[in-house]
Structures are given as C-alpha cells and as structure tokens.
Amino acid sequence: MPKVGMEPIRRQQLIQATMAAIDEVGLADATVMRIARHAGVSAGIISHYFGGKDGLLEATMRQILHDLGEAVAARRRALESTSPRAHLGAIIDGNFDRSQVTGPVAKTWLAFWASSMHKPQLARLQQVNKHRLHSNLCHQFRRLMPRDEAHSAAAGLAAVIDGLWLRGALTPQGLDADEARQLAHTALDQLLAGHETTAESYETHPARA
Amino acid sequence: MPKVGMEPIRRQQLIQATMAAIDEVGLADATVMRIARHAGVSAGIISHYFGGKDGLLEATMRQILHDLGEAVAARRRALESTSPRAHLGAIIDGNFDRSQVTGPVAKTWLAFWASSMHKPQLARLQQVNKHRLHSNLCHQFRRLMPRDEAHSAAAGLAAVIDGLWLRGALTPQGLDADEARQLAHTALDQLLAGHETTAESYETHPARA
Amino acid sequence: MPKVGMEPIRRQQLIQATMAAIDEVGLADATVMRIARHAGVSAGIISHYFGGKDGLLEATMRQILHDLGEAVAARRRALESTSPRAHLGAIIDGNFDRSQVTGPVAKTWLAFWASSMHKPQLARLQQVNKHRLHSNLCHQFRRLMPRDEAHSAAAGLAAVIDGLWLRGALTPQGLDADEARQLAHTALDQLLAGHETTAESYETHPARA
Amino acid sequence: MPKVGMEPIRRQQLIQATMAAIDEVGLADATVMRIARHAGVSAGIISHYFGGKDGLLEATMRQILHDLGEAVAARRRALESTSPRAHLGAIIDGNFDRSQVTGPVAKTWLAFWASSMHKPQLARLQQVNKHRLHSNLCHQFRRLMPRDEAHSAAAGLAAVIDGLWLRGALTPQGLDADEARQLAHTALDQLLAGHETTAESYETHPARA
DNA sequence: TATGAATGAGATTTCATTCAT
DNA sequence: CATGAATGAAATCTCATTCAT
Numbered sequence: 095m096p097k098v099g100m101e102p103i104r105r106q107q108l109i110q111a112t113m114a115a116i117d118e119v120g121l122a123d124a125t126v127m128r129i130a131r132h133a134g135v136s137a138g139i140i141s142h143y144f145g146g147k148d149g150l151l152e153a154t155m156r157q158i159l160h161d162l163g164e165a166v167a168a169r170r171r172a173l174e175s176t177s178p179r180a181h182l183g184a185i186i187d188g189n190f191d192r193s194q195v196t197g198p199v200a201k202t203w204l205a206f207w208a209s210s211m212h213k214p215q216l217a218r219l220q221q222v223n224k225h226r227l228h229s230n231l232c233h234q235f236r237r238l239m240p241r242d243e244a245h246s247a248a249a250g251l252a253a254v255i256d257g258l259w260l261r262g263a264l265t266p267q268g269l270d271a272d273e274a275r276q277l278a279h280t281a282l283d284q285l286l287a288g289h290e291t292t293a294e295s296y297e298t299h300p301a302r303a
Numbered sequence: 304m305p306k307v308g309m310e311p312i313r314r315q316q317l318i319q320a321t322m323a324a325i326d327e328v329g330l331a332d333a334t335v336m337r338i339a340r341h342a343g344v345s346a347g348i349i350s351h352y353f354g355g356k357d358g359l360l361e362a363t364m365r366q367i368l369h370d371l372g373e374a375v376a377a378r379r380r381a382l383e384s385t386s387p388r389a390h391l392g393a394i395i396d397g398n399f400d401r402s403q404v405t406g407p408v409a410k411t412w413l414a415f416w417a418s419s420m421h422k423p424q425l426a427r428l429q430q431v432n433k434h435r436l437h438s439n440l441c442h443q444f445r446r447l448m449p450r451d452e453a454h455s456a457a458a459g460l461a462a463v464i465d466g467l468w469l470r471g472a473l474t475p476q477g478l479d480a481d482e483a484r485q486l487a488h489t490a491l492d493q494l495l496a497g498h499e500t501t502a503e504s505y506e507t508h509p510a511r512a
Numbered sequence: 513m514p515k516v517g518m519e520p521i522r523r524q525q526l527i528q529a530t531m532a533a534i535d536e537v538g539l540a541d542a543t544v545m546r547i548a549r550h551a552g553v554s555a556g557i558i559s560h561y562f563g564g565k566d567g568l569l570e571a572t573m574r575q576i577l578h579d580l581g582e583a584v585a586a587r588r589r590a591l592e593s594t595s596p597r598a599h600l601g602a603i604i605d606g607n608f609d610r611s612q613v614t615g616p617v618a619k620t621w622l623a624f625w626a627s628s629m630h631k632p633q634l635a636r637l638q639q640v641n642k643h644r645l646h647s648n649l650c651h652q653f654r655r656l657m658p659r660d661e662a663h664s665a666a667a668g669l670a671a672v673i674d675g676l677w678l679r680g681a682l683t684p685q686g687l688d689a690d691e692a693r694q695l696a697h698t699a700l701d702q703l704l705a706g707h708e709t710t711a712e713s714y715e716t717h718p719a720r721a
Numbered sequence: 722m723p724k725v726g727m728e729p730i731r732r733q734q735l736i737q738a739t740m741a742a743i744d745e746v747g748l749a750d751a752t753v754m755r756i757a758r759h760a761g762v763s764a765g766i767i768s769h770y771f772g773g774k775d776g777l778l779e780a781t782m783r784q785i786l787h788d789l790g791e792a793v794a795a796r797r798r799a800l801e802s803t804s805p806r807a808h809l810g811a812i813i814d815g816n817f818d819r820s821q822v823t824g825p826v827a828k829t830w831l832a833f834w835a836s837s838m839h840k841p842q843l844a845r846l847q848q849v850n851k852h853r854l855h856s857n858l859c860h861q862f863r864r865l866m867p868r869d870e871a872h873s874a875a876a877g878l879a880a881v882i883d884g885l886w887l888r889g890a891l892t893p894q895g896l897d898a899d900e901a902r903q904l905a906h907t908a909l910d911q912l913l914a915g916h917e918t919t920a921e922s923y924e925t926h927p928a929r930a
Numbered sequence: 931t932a933t934g935a936a937t938g939a940g941a942t943t944t945c946a947t948t949c950a951t
Numbered sequence: 952c953a954t955g956a957a958t959g960a961a962a963t964c965t966c967a968t969t970c971a972t
Contacts, residue, residue, distance in 0.1 A: 211414075213329075264430075334967080346934085348932060350967080671884030682838065752962060
C-alpha cells in the first residue's frame with residue numbers, strides 16, 4: 095500500500111535496519127536483502143532511496159557520527175559550570191552515552207572503522223570525527239596548560255576513550271558504560287593533576303568547543 | 304616443479320600474502336585469488352594447505368598474535384631491572400614494536416578485530432590476547448597497589464595502548480610509533496604517581512607475566 | 513492537475529520521447545523511466561496509455577512508418593509529370609525526406625529494424641513497409657520494362673535506398689541527405705538507361721503506387 | 722572434467738554460442754546464461770575468459786569481421802584475372818559468401834550494427850569495416866574512371882551490398898544469396914557501363930586492394 | 931605438489947509494472 | 952488524470968571451492 099511522503103520514514107527505517115543487520119551478522123554479511131528484511135521492505139528499494147548499498151552505508155555512518163556529536167553537545171549545553179574539567183567530563187560522558195554504547199551502534203561503529211581504511215568516502219567521515227574529538231579536548235586542556243602539554247593530554251585522553259570503546263565492543267556482554275566512564279574520568283583526573291590551581295591562566299576568555 | 308617439504312614455506316608465504324592483501328584492499332576484498340597472486344601461487348593451493356579461506360585467516364591472526372606476544376616477551380627478557388615500571392615499560396614498547404606497527408600488520412590487526420565480533424573462531428583468539436595484555440599489566444601493577452586499583456590501572460593502560468593503536472591505524476601516514484610510545488609512557492607515569500616509593504610492598508615475589 | 517482530453521497529446525508526447533530516448537542511448541537502454549523523463553511525465557503513465565512498454569514501442573514504430581509513407585505520398589501528389597521516372601524520383605526523395613533523416617528518427621528506425629527480427633509484432637509492420645517500397649518501385653518500373661526486369665530493378669533500387677540509409681545511420685555526423693539522394697538518383701538513371709524511349713509501352717494505364 | 726589448454730577452444734565455443742543465441746532470441750535477450758547453455762558451460766566462465774559480457778560481444782563481432790575480410794580476400798587470391806571487374810566481382814561474392822549469409826551470422830551482424838550506434842567499442846570496429854569495403858571498391862573503380870566518379874561508384878555499390886544484406890536479414894526465409902549476388906553484379910555492370918574500354922587508362926600499375 | 935578449468939551459489943542492481951492516493 | 956511508492960523477477964558478475972591432470 096504505497097503512500098506519499100514515505101522517503102524520510104523509509105530512509106530512517108533502512109538506516110536502523112542497517113545497524114541491526116551489522117549487529118546481527120557483521121558488515122561482511124549484511125547483505126541488502128538482509129537489511130531490507132530487517133526493515134520489512136524489498137531489497138530493490140535500497141537502490142531507489144540511497145542509490146546503492148554504498149550510499150546506505152555512508153548514510154548510516156553519517157547518522158552515527160551525527161548522533162555522537164549530538165550526545166556530546168547536549169551534555170555540554172546542560173553544563174552549569176564552564177570549567178575545563180566540566181567540559182572535558184561532558185565530552186567523556188557524551189562519548190559513553192547510552193545511544194552510542196548500545197550493541198548495534200557499537201558494532202556498526204567498529205565495523206566502519208575497519209572498513210574506512212579502504213573506502214575513501216568513509217575515511218573522510220572518520221577523519222572528521224577523529225579530529226573533532228581531538229580538537230574539542232585540546233581546546234579545553236589549553237585553558238589549563240601550555241600548548242604542547244595540552245596537545246599530548248588530548249591525544250592521551252582520546253586514546254583512552256577510543257581504547258575503552260574498542261575493548262568494550264569486543265566484550266561479549268557489551269561495553270560496561272559506567273565502568274568505562276569511570277576509567278576515563280580517572281585518566282582525566284590524572285591528566286589534570288597539578289594543573290587545576292592554575293586554571294584560566296593560559297587562556298582567559300570563556301571556552302567554546 | 305613440485306618439491307617435497309614445501310609445506311612450512313608455503314604456509315608462511317601465504318600468511319604474509321594475506322597480510323599484504325588485506326593491507327592493500329582490506330579484508331572484504333582480500334579474495335583468495337588476490338592472496339594467491341601476492342604469494343605467486345595458484346588459488347587452489349590455499350584450500351590444500353589451510354582447508355579453506357577461513358583456515359588461512361585464522362592462521363594469519365594466530366601469527367600476528369604470536370608475533371606480538373614474542374615482541375613483548377623479548378623486551379622483557381632483555382630487561383636488567385625487575386621493577387614493575389620496567390616491566391610495564393617493556394610491555395608498552397613491545398606493543399609498539401616495529402613489526403606490530405608496520406602498515407600490513409596494523410591494518411590486518413584492526414580488520415580482524417572487527418571481524419572477530421562475528422566469527423567465534425577469531426573471537427576466541429582475540430579474547431585470549433585481550434586478557435593476556437590485561438593480566439600482564441595487572442600483575443605488575445599489583446606489586447605497587449591494592450588489587451582494585453591495580454585492576455583499574457591495568458584497564459586504563461590497556462585502553463591507552465589499544466586506543467593509540469586504533470587511532471594510529473586510521474592515520475593515513477600510519478601510526479607514529481615513537482609518539483605513541485611516549486604518550487603511553489606518560490600515561491604510565493601518571494598511573495604510577497605516588498605508588499613507586501611503596502614498590503614491592505603489595506607483592507613481594509618477583510613478577511612474571 | 514489532471515485534465516480531460518489529454519490522451520492524444522500524451523500519446524504523441526510519449527512517442528516523441530521514445531525516439532529521443534532511443535536516439536540518446538539506444539533501444540536497449542531506453543527504459544520507461546528515461547522515456548517518461550523525456551516527456552516530462554511519470555513512468556507509470558506509459559502502462560496507462562499504451563498498456564506497457566511494448567505497446568509504446570509498437571506505436572512509435574507505427575508512427576515512423578506512417579510518417580515515411582506520408583512523406584513519399586506528399587512528394588508524389590505534388591508531381592506535375594506522371595512519368596515513371598518522376599514517380600521513382602519522388603519515392604527516392606520521400607525516403608530521404610528531412611523527417612526521415614533526422615538523428616532520432618534514423619536511429620530509432622535502425623533499432624527497430626534489428627529488433628523486429630525477434631518481435632513478431634514489429635516484424636509484421638516491417639514487412640508491410642518493405643513490401644510497400646518494393647511494390648511502389650515495381651509498379652513504376654513495370655511501365656518501362658518487362659516484369660522480371662522490373663522486379664530486379666525494384667529490388668536493386670530498394671537495396672540502394674536502404675543501404676544508403678543503413679550506412680548513413682552509422683556515420684557519426686549522420687546521413688548526408690543530399691549526397692544520398694544524388695547517389696540514389698544516379699542508380700535510378702542507370703537502371704532506366706535504354707528504357708525511357710519505350711516508356712508506356714509495357715503498361716498503358718496511369719500508374720498509382 | 723577440467724583439462725589444460727582449453728582457453729582457445731572455449732573462446733571459440735562461446736563466440737559461436739553467442740551467434741546462436743542472438744540468432745535464436747536477438748541481442749536483447751541473449752543473456753549470458755543462454756549463451757552459456759548454448760555452449761554447454763556455466764555462465765560464470767564467460768567473465769573468466771572474456772572479462773564480462775561486453776568482452777564476449779566484442780570478440781564475437783571481431784570474429785565476424787575477420788571472417789568477412791577473409792572470405793573476400795580468399796576470393797581475390799583465387800582470381801586468375803587481375804581486371805578491375807574481376808576484383809569487384811570477387812568483393813561482391815565474398816560479401817555474399819555462405820559463411821556471411823547463414824542465419825546466425827546475418828542476424829548477429831545486423832544486431833551489432835544497431836548496437837554499435839551507442840557502444841563506442843563496437844562503433845570503432847564497425848567503422849573500420851565500413852571503410853574497408855568502401856576503399857576496396859574505390860581502389861578498383863579508380864582504375865577505370867576519374868576519382869570523383871570512382872568514389873560515387875564505390876558508394877553506390879557499397880550501398881547495394883549492404884542494402885541487400887539488410888533486406889535479406891529481414892526476410893523470414895533468410896537472404897537468398899544467389900539472387901542477391903546477381904542483383905549486385907547487375908548493379909556493378911551498370912556502374913561499369915561505358916568504362917571498361919578505357920580500362921587501365923586511369924591507373925596503370927597492378928591494383929592491390 | 932601444484933595448476934587452472936569449471937561450477938554454483940550468492941550479491942547487487944535494474945526495471946517494468948501495479949496500485950493507493 | 953497522474954504520481955511515486957513498492958515489488959519481484961531477472962541479469963551480470965564475483966568468488967570459494969573442487970577436481971582432473
């Protein structure tokens with residue numbers, strides 16, 4: 095029973111179905127037919143709406159990236175304090191937000207990570223995100239320490255976040271978000287140790303990342 | 304010109320060829336024909352020696368895991384000091400050993416990581432390795448701090464190592480091993496801060512991980 | 513905005529669009545969607561008006577045949593002389609009429625010719641036209657020579673006309689109508705050589721083809 | 722039962738099967754599966770030997786062109802006389818050679834003709850052949866008449882040959898080679914009328930086309 | 931031991947057609 | 952009258968694997 099105005103609905107359905115299929119059998123076995131079955135539609139419609147499988151995969155990755163960025167941004171908007179530590183904490187929490195940690199999203203995320211090494215289209219998206227995390231972190235650390243130290247601290251914290259993610263994705267029961275968050279916060283504490291008293295001394299205008 | 308005693312040579316050739324192929328086009332496009340071409344043999348022979356493509360992939364992953372373990376073990380054997388910090392440093396260095404960081408190995412490693420989420424055979428290997436790193440680290444941290452803290456420290460350092468690896472694999476120019484090693488050592492320093500003077504007070508017998 | 517009385521307009525639009533599409537990408541790639549796009553309507557409407565793609569193709573071929581017949585008939589009606597040579601010349605000229613020689617028509621024509629070998633519906637139309645040309649020519653030659661000779665002359669001239677057409681369709685710049693017409697007239701002259709003085713001696717009533 | 726050295730045999734089989742399939746159902750419905758069935762092999766092998774369907778079609782067209790060229794060349798080699806008329810007659814006869822006139826070849830030929838209008842690869846082959854016929858004819862006519870006349874005569878005779886071919890391909894019973902040959906020879910006679918006595922006066926060295 | 935010929939399953943994509951709106 | 956959503960069939964191509972030589 096065809097209706098008009100289905101496009102946005104179908105696109106969303108298919109993106110969700112893609113994550114479900116990748117969660118279920120992995121990217122390699124996520125065929126268009128399986129994805130279509132998950133969405134309850136026929137396979138041909140994927141080409142209709144996304145031009146082909148690659149288009150769907152890219153749209154799915156974009157969605158995940160968008161959701162992640164949104165989760166982080168939301169946490170930061172909700173912040174009362176404007177201290178660097180508060181922002182950094184919000185970035186961490188956003189990265190371990192429920193929506194990012196769910197099985198389907200986590201596995202899809204890792205699948206794309208591996209896949210992006212050989213697909214320029216995905217690689218570009220991946221780069222944008224990688225840089226976004228680093229620069230967000232860097233910006234806040236800059237308010238507390240010299241540039242080089244800030245850069246290293248950001249690299250270290252980014253590695254912790256992604257590493258926890260990676261190891262969590264491999265855990266059969268899925269990532270324990272609370273434990274991961276706690277470990278990341280501990281790492282943050284250590285990176286900030288000895289720097290907080292000098293807060294705002296390196297950068298004096300209100301931060302915005 | 305068939306010869307006898309070719310088995311070990313061919314197996315090694317094919318495992319190297321597998322990494323080369325994955326490095327070149329990714330796991331998804333590493334067909335048996337491409338792998339065979341890299342090895343300079345015909346495709347049929349893969350089934351002969353490995354029973355099939357899956358067998359070859361498993362053997363390749365096993366090889367990588369073995370090499371990694373060996374790199375770490377070698378560094379630790381070469382240690383003069385037996386201090387926890389020295390061992391932990393050796394583990395870090397082993398993980399960023401040249402052989403692990405080379406393009407082919409790095410990409411193959413990440414490809415398997417993603418793939419292992421849906422292939423029990425690979426997942427088992429992956430788990431073994433993941434636990435090995437964690438327990439190696441834990442063991443050393445135990446010599447300097449209470450169990451819970453040691454556990455967290457190990458989880459944190461493991462995350463840093465894998466995170467640096469992951470982000471490095473995504474970098475177009477490949478992982479900068481020296482920079483990564485330095486960041487990991489910095490993280491280690493912070494994890495050990497305040498614990499070194501109490502060395503050996505929590506565990507008194509010589510460590511061996 | 514649906515309107516009444518659109519049928520003849522839409523049919524004509526779609527037939528023209530079919531020729532345009534075939535001219536652009538060939539019969540094999542002239543999908544209903546492409547044809548519909550050329551006509552500025554949706555694909556579904558083709559089934560509505562023509563029962564399906566085959567119906568549209570048949571209607572298109574019929575149109576071309578009709579146009580060709582009309583072009584020849586018009587030239588003959590405009591004739592002052594009733595001599596066989598004048599009629600034969602008019603038939604030639606009609607076959608190289610501008611409307612027949614245009615890119616779209618020429619390519620569509622040849623496409624149908626090839627296609628008709630395996631589609632009975634089209635084959636029947638093609639036969640009718642093939643016979644029409646032959647019998648038109650034959651009729652005029654009969655007025656100047658015995659039956660067998662007339663038959664051969666008609667076959668020869670028909671071959672020249674179709675051959676020029678065929679070779680012209682293949683020429684990148686399209687058929688040079690003037691040159692083709694001239695060559696055909698030369699062939700006609702040769703076929704008539706030695707027969708004209710005896711005109712009307714074989715058939716005495718006014719010709720009508 | 723695989724054997725070695727099958728490549729040339731399979732290629733030939735598949736080319737013949739392609740003509741058979743096109744003869745049977747037309748180019749549009751000559752799917753790789755149908756072609757493969759005609760050859761008694763599986764569909765996949767077509768991509769193996771020809772890189773894909775297009776490769777097979779091109780090879781088939783090449784084969785037909787080669788056979789045609791060979792048929793003409795053979796007739797001319799067998800010539801005792803070196804007169805222009807003898808050569809021109811041999812060219813005509815070669816073009817209506819049995820191997821060219823068989824149902825499968827004729828239909829395949831016409832199918833490619835239509836198809837070549839939109840496939841550059843085929844168009845190039847077609848052009849080569851078109852020019853070859855024209856220049857072969859031109860060369861001989863040149864020995865008997867001035868350049869412009871020779872050019873026109875060649876164009877006229879080429880048109881007759883192709884036209885007879887075209888109309889023959891459309892005839893349900895297939896082309897009547899004898900009748901066609903006779904008509905072509907008649908056309909040749911008319912083109913030469915009045916020129917033979919002046920033979921060799923325009924070009925004096927032995928012709929070779 | 932090793933090759934390459936061959937298959938058959940499976941994946942993506944295209945497309946004509948149908949149908950509710 | 953007309954659209955666009957949707958399907959399902961079919962076509963091409965890829966690929967792991969088997970097997971005779």
